[in-house]
Amino acid sequence: MEIGDVIAQNLRELRQERGLSLGKLAALCDVSKVMLSQIEKGDSNPTINTLMKISKGLGVPYSLLLEQRVPEATVVRRAQASVQPDNDGHYSIHGYFNVAENRDFELFEGEFDPGCDHVSEGHRANSREYVYLFEGRLELVLGDETFTLEAGDMVGFDSSRRHEYRNVGDCVAKVLFVNHYPA
Numbered sequence: 001m002e003i004g005d006v007i008a009q010n011l012r013e014l015r016q017e018r019g020l021s022l023g024k025l026a027a028l029c030d031v032s033k034v035m036l037s038q039i040e041k042g043d044s045n046p047t048i049n050t051l052m053k054i055s056k057g058l059g060v061p062y063s064l065l066l067e068q069r070v071p072e073a074t075v076v077r078r079a080q081a082s083v084q085p086d087n088d089g090h091y092s093i094h095g096y097f098n099v100a101e102n103r104d105f106e107l108f109e110g111e112f113d114p115g116c117d118h119v120s121e122g123h124r125a126n127s128r129e130y131v132y133l134f135e136g137r138l139e140l141v142l143g144d145e146t147f148t149l150e151a152g153d154m155v156g157f158d159s160s161r162r163h164e165y166r167n168v169g170d171c172v173a174k175v176l177f178v179n180h181y182p183a
Helices: 003-017 022-029 033-041 048-058
Strands: 082-085 091-097 105-112 117-120 128-135 137-142 145-150 154-158 163-167 173-180
Touching (some): 022 033, 022 048, 033 048, 105 163, 128 145, 137 154, 137 173, 145 154
Antiparallel strands (some): 091 105, 105 173, 117 163, 128 173, 137 145, 137 163
């Protein structure tokens, strides 16, 4: 998002949160109503001095007008999730949240057909994977160790290592994956 768009969005949200009309805000910060309207529409690139006046009138730090705000809630519908099938089509994941500037994790829903196995050569260094099994029976193989998960079980491990999943049950195994990539 361009800085002018960020300023426009922040100004509009801050003004509305305080229940101020453009006219009332103009009186508080000594910036014309027309100028404020242009800034909120993204039609004007305000000077530093104008932004300082606005921040003082709103009673917020100057930097709050410049920061891209993270929404309080983000809804991702299953139909919007990215689907990534395995080569043989017996394993797939739906990606709901990917790593982003303000997020150091990924969240996926996975489905393993009965008898399916899937090998991951590992993720980047210092990564952790957390797996919650909703339905089915799943084995996780880490080197010489095998962990069997039943519905309701969870496991966390160093995912930079090679790991393998095996559906050892007779129904589709439904899994929630959270991959954490600490800074």
